[in-house]
Amino acid sequence: MHRETAISVTRTSPARRLAALGAFLTAMLAVTSPLAAAPDSPGQLRRIAVERLAIATEADGRAHRRAREMLGSAGFPLPAVPGLVPLAPRGEAALATDRFDLRIALGLLAQAFGHDDNSAVLDAQEENGVHAVIVERGSLGLADLTRIMGTGAVAQGNVVELHAPLILWHDAELHLNANEVLQLSRRHGAFILNFGRLIVDGAGIHGVGTQSPYNEEFAPFITTSGPGTMQMRNAQISDLGFGGSVKFSGLSVARSALDRPAAASFIIDSVIERVQRISIQAASNLTIDNNRIIDAGSAALVVQHSRNTTISANIITGKSNTNAIRVLDGAVGTVLAGNAILKGDRAGILIKQAADNTLVKDNIVWARGGGGIKVDRASCTEVIGNFLISNRQKGIEVRRSLDAYLAGNYLVDNKSAGIWVSGQPKRAVTRIAGNVLDSNGSGIATATAAAVLLEGNDFSAQFPKFFSGDLSPQARFVAADVTGETPIALDAAGPVPITDLVRNCESAS
Numbered sequence: 001m002h003r004e005t006a007i008s009v010t011r012t013s014p015a016r017r018l019a020a021l022g023a024f025l026t027a028m029l030a031v032t033s034p035l036a037a038a039p040d041s042p043g044q045l046r047r048i049a050v051e052r053l054a055i056a057t058e059a060d061g062r063a064h065r066r067a068r069e070m071l072g073s074a075g076f077p078l079p080a081v082p083g084l085v086p087l088a089p090r091g092e093a094a095l096a097t098d099r100f101d102l103r104i105a106l107g108l109l110a111q112a113f114g115h116d117d118n119s120a121v122l123d124a125q126e127e128n129g130v131h132a133v134i135v136e137r138g139s140l141g142l143a144d145l146t147r148i149m150g151t152g153a154v155a156q157g158n159v160v161e162l163h164a165p166l167i168l169w170h171d172a173e174l175h176l177n178a179n180e181v182l183q184l185s186r187r188h189g190a191f192i193l194n195f196g197r198l199i200v201d202g203a204g205i206h207g208v209g210t211q212s213p214y215n216e217e218f219a220p221f222i223t224t225s226g227p228g229t230m231q232m233r234n235a236q237i238s239d240l241g242f243g244g245s246v247k248f249s250g251l252s253v254a255r256s257a258l259d260r261p262a263a264a265s266f267i268i269d270s271v272i273e274r275v276q277r278i279s280i281q282a283a284s285n286l287t288i289d290n291n292r293i294i295d296a297g298s299a300a301l302v303v304q305h306s307r308n309t310t311i312s313a314n315i316i317t318g319k320s321n322t323n324a325i326r327v328l329d330g331a332v333g334t335v336l337a338g339n340a341i342l343k344g345d346r347a348g349i350l351i352k353q354a355a356d357n358t359l360v361k362d363n364i365v366w367a368r369g370g371g372g373i374k375v376d377r378a379s380c381t382e383v384i385g386n387f388l389i390s391n392r393q394k395g396i397e398v399r400r401s402l403d404a405y406l407a408g409n410y411l412v413d414n415k416s417a418g419i420w421v422s423g424q425p426k427r428a429v430t431r432i433a434g435n436v437l438d439s440n441g442s443g444i445a446t447a448t449a450a451a452v453l454l455e456g457n458d459f460s461a462q463f464p465k466f467f468s469g470d471l472s473p474q475a476r477f478v479a480a481d482v483t484g485e486t487p488i489a490l491d492a493a494g495p496v497p498i499t500d501l502v503r504n505c506e507s508a509s
């Protein structure tokens with residue numbers, strides 16, 4: 001929320017500043033390698049802890065251990081367990097089924113999300129025709145699928161393989177229980193389109209088989225739309241999703257702005273492998289917690305046009321050719337807390353395009369081919385208590401964003417700047433407080449950064465490259481107060497009166 005207020009800070013006496021400067025210069029006389037931090041510095045200890053977590057995660061190749069267990073064992077802060085209320089099964093309501101034209105179902109999605117990739121879905125139905133089974137009302141389980149699907153489902157023990165699409169309408173529910181497995185045949189064009197309730201409790205859903213002979217691109221997917229609800233816990237999900245659209249990305253909750261589901265969706269305590277991506281579009285109050293997400297086909301998680309999404313205590317590993325988590329396009333009030341993103345390309349977390357009031361707290365981003373966290377054209381973002389370590393580019397990057405607040409982060413061994421601020425609006429103030437900067441390419445780099453307010457940042461392991469870019473001439477102010485005991489506001493020209501700075505966001509920080 002935007003509200004213009006004056007910025008207030010605490011101050012330190014000149015005597016304490018001189019004492020700090022003396023201690024700093026004494027320490028620098030003992031330095032033999034300018035950027036060789038002590039192995040027991042706070043930043044390096046966090047780096048070692050993150051590397052141990054990465055090794056443990058790699059060793060747990062089949063993802064037997066839950067994300068929260070692994071993060072807690074490694075000593076990293078965990079967010080509170082979300083208080084979710086699972087839907088109760090509807091019971092023995094009589095089933096009503098029919099045949100439904102897939103072109104109409106896909107058209108409903110196209111009204112909100114466009115026609116991209118619809119043709120691939122239809123091409124893959126060559127053997128099924130354009131009509132699919134729709135469950136109009138009632139509750140069904142795995143064993144019911146062979147009865148209602150006919151030749152479109154093949155059962156073997158507790159495993160059912162769908163050879164055709166399944167549509168759940170508003171008053172229908174599919175409930176999959178522990179040790180049950182639902183397979184979706186790629187060759188036969190199978191998928192689930194859920195406008196009702198999909199509850200997965202300890203079951204597996206997997207894309208299987210060779211590519212469709214009628215469309216090589218198609219892969220099975222699960223999409224929840226309209227008033228539908230999807231709740232998954234203790235699930236095993238794999239090999240879903242294709243193309244670039246939200247609709248068919250693998251696991252999707254994708255609504256129009258007018259849809260109002262009866263209950264919140266969630267994905268918790270699960271293992272998700274080789275899914276193109278998890279897409280959240282125009283949803284509210286959705287939770288993704290305590291999952292192991294492995295080898296995503298593109299971005300592991302994408303949140304767009306949604307409100308109050310919580311993504312917490314997940315571990316994201318394996319192949320990744322783009323950002324692991326994206327919060328985009330007017331997604332408001334998103335919380336990213338306690339996640340670990342280990343390796344992969346590009347920035348681990350991207351906040352962009354009016355994704356305002358996002359809280360990014362206590363996350364780990366390690367050894368990415370890009371940077372750690374990037375904030376671009378988003379207002380009132382808080383980046384607090386994160387561990388941005390050994391990334392190939394910046395630790396935290398802020399561009400064209402009002403009132404970013406960067407506090408209590410560990411920025412260690414990033415090849416470029418620990419913090420980069422550039423292209424800011426004239427009245428922007430970037431608040432940087434209580435961070436530890438250790439052995440980065442530079443501490444803070446700027447290019448047209450407007451005002452940067454510094455308070456309580458520890459540069460003692462960042463000597464001698466405190467600043468780079470147009471803020472470089474102001475490095476003397478850090479050298480005189482290497483732990484930031486006295487707040488100071490700077491721009492490229494020098495100090496800025498703190499009383500002249502204005503803050504436009506409401507925050508508890």
